[in-house]
Amino acid sequence: MSFTRIEFFLFFAAVLAGLAVLRDRQARKVLLLLASYYFYACWDWRFLALLMAATAVSYLVALGLDGTGGSQSKRKGLLLAGLVLNLGILGFFKYCNFFCESLGGILSPLGVQLGTLPIVLPIGISFYIFQMLSYLIDVYRGRLEPCRSVLDFALFVAFFPKLVAGPIVRAADFFPQLCSDVRMSWHDAFFGFRQFTIGLFKKVFIADRLTVFVDHVFANAGGFDAGSTWLAVLAYGVQIYCDFSGYSDMAIGTARIMGYRLPANFESPYLATSITDFWRRWHITLSTWLRDYLYIPLGGNRKGEWRTYLNLLITMVLGGLWHGASWTFVCWGALHGCALVGDKWVGAKLRPDRGAPSALARLAGWLVTMLIVFTAWVFFRAASFGQAFLMLRQMYVHPGGISWCHPFAISALLAIVLVHILMAVDRLKLDQLRPDRMATPVVLFSMWWLVLAFPAKGFNPFVYAQF
């Protein structure tokens, strides 16, 4: 069940009606859990059992971590068991065939043939596994007391707005809301509706309409001229941003309408003036997760300059692999890792004083950052290295090809640039869309009209839902 389908609107209306009727906190949570399981089963009911089993195991491990009487080795063992189990599920479903294929490629000269398994990737697995990992680690570190209520823990894992593609919610942010008396209000309903509408517009009207153009250029990499290829890569940058931030907006908006708060996932990433800044603005819940549960445990920046660079690289490579079981994702992560290392090095060597950079330096930083980010998108989107290199050849070598000036892609790019310029100079803010302003209903209803009347053809699933 996708946020963009009519089924979801009817389902959500039913959930809201139920929440409006039910006064008892426990009953409301039961309703939300059942709704979340139904929501997940609509994708594929077979994986509901997997979700429930993983939930049960993590719940028990966390309780065990609390009840081992302070024995550090037992706690370590339990944590290890919990991590191995969760990562094992993720590894089997997401990476098994990837490693088999990669290993097969290495061993084939020796005459060893490795086959692949007919594995279907359960939707949202990377997101809910990461949530449970952070929960277990937090309990182990003593930052969080384990959740005693199965209902609360199951709802934390399966809460339907963020189940399929995040944001990756920390237990510390979510459990207090389950303890408090969350009620729906007109205030929350408005802000939720506003965010949902903007997300829906970004996804259905912009991202989905760009898909046709982007897909065709990538599928025919090497066939289009430099201008068209650049346009497609820029359009993909807009598409993936509108697709994923649109999903996040819808998730946050849906939860907000029900009275729950989810963390922000994006903060105008294409305004970033350095690659470090970009990762503070793009997929914030993943980058902070990787920072807290991977980069810092690896040593962070506490073990010297070169170790910091290595830690950054490892973190970003694994972050790339998290996105998908393919070497192109690893390469994408590695590129970002190298860019982060470069940024850190430049910061340390050339800007040791850490003074505020000039406007010109910020502009130059923005240009370099965007060049890196959009070039790296080629590897993120490409189906293979061959395709990626063909795209890069067209972009940077200009060997000629067919010209395709897709009008919607050009219009969307211009509109996005304009919006970003206005945001950069503080002339456009989300806060301007207040409920007591005439422009607010005009903007929001116009978005609904455009989404309902002029959607892209066919069903376009969310890009990040496949991760």
Next chain:
Amino acid sequence: MGTATLVRARGKRHTHNRKPVQASRYSAAWYLRLWAGGFVAASALVMLVSPYFVSSLKVYEWSPELDDYVFAKGYVHRERGEGWAATRYGDFGLSGTTPALAAQGQTILIWGDSFVEAHNVADSQKAASQVTQVFSQGGRTRITAAAVGYSYWSVADYYFNIPYYEKLLNPICHFIVLAEHGLTDICPDEERFLSASTYQFVHCGKMDPQKSQKMRVLTTWHLQDLVLAPWKAARNVAADLQHARFLPVLGRSPRPESRNSGLLYLSDDTDPNVVIAGWTYALTMLKSSTKKSIVLVSVPEVPVLQNGEICCEDPQSRWNARLAKLCREQGIGYIDMAQTLVDDYRATGRLSRGFHNGVPGCGHLNARGQYLLSEVICAYLREHFGDSIEEHHVVHAN
């Protein structure tokens, strides 16, 4: 037992802060008026803007001479989905020039589906207009070409309509353009026709008279463009509701992409005997509908962009050869445009199909494709009707 609580230790204490909701300065009625006004303003805005980006709704009228619904006289079709052009309709649902009223010269009819309808290109760029232009001189028109094309038409539609148009326009020749997915347009309903035990052409009006009446009323009141957004929204919601699934499913994709179930291409696996039997019936029926010359014009999908490379090989060349042979046996002319299209691409680097707001190399014929179509028709006319026509060569602007 209670649920999880946050602990003291090294970690920060996480609290769930909420800003207190400020009491509104305005009443509920004020908000209601504001949001209702906003809805009206948004609706008006979208309705006013949408005609610039959305193709117009088609307006048909009943033609007693043709005993069928045709595009209404005076209707201007605005195409925005693939290409960006306007098509003006005159008498008998014919676009561009109105050959019936051209008292001089001879007439040819170009039959086809949306490729001949050619809403994607301007009237002057349509193949029929270009043929007429080639055979015009000093205000005198030797040959007037009229395009009789409607989306989804096949040979069965030409069979039923040829007698009516012949009565009105008295053409010297009928050109039938086969451009949609290779050669499948020869047979109506594609694979359903071929899989039937006995072949039959059955006339059925596809037009809904009530819908047509409503469209004419809207046109009379100049409202047809204003209803575009609400009409499309209502249609999309209705379609979504129709396909909605509320039960948990087994499998990754709860809603697979719907694909045209029809026969898109004739593959090498298809039994040639079945196809040739179907074709034979279709061509025999077509031949029986007129005493005038008939010429089939095959417009294969070449050159086409495949995996980043231009492919100039027609995947249906074998079937083309079979059809050409069958046409010769039936006394029907046959033009295969494959080589013309490939040669033109090699000479100019331009693809004959596709638009910037569509997909290059795919879909309908663009201005270049229409020009090439007119070229082969002109060449055929020169070769077979050369004695009876004087021509004036004009330099094409393409």
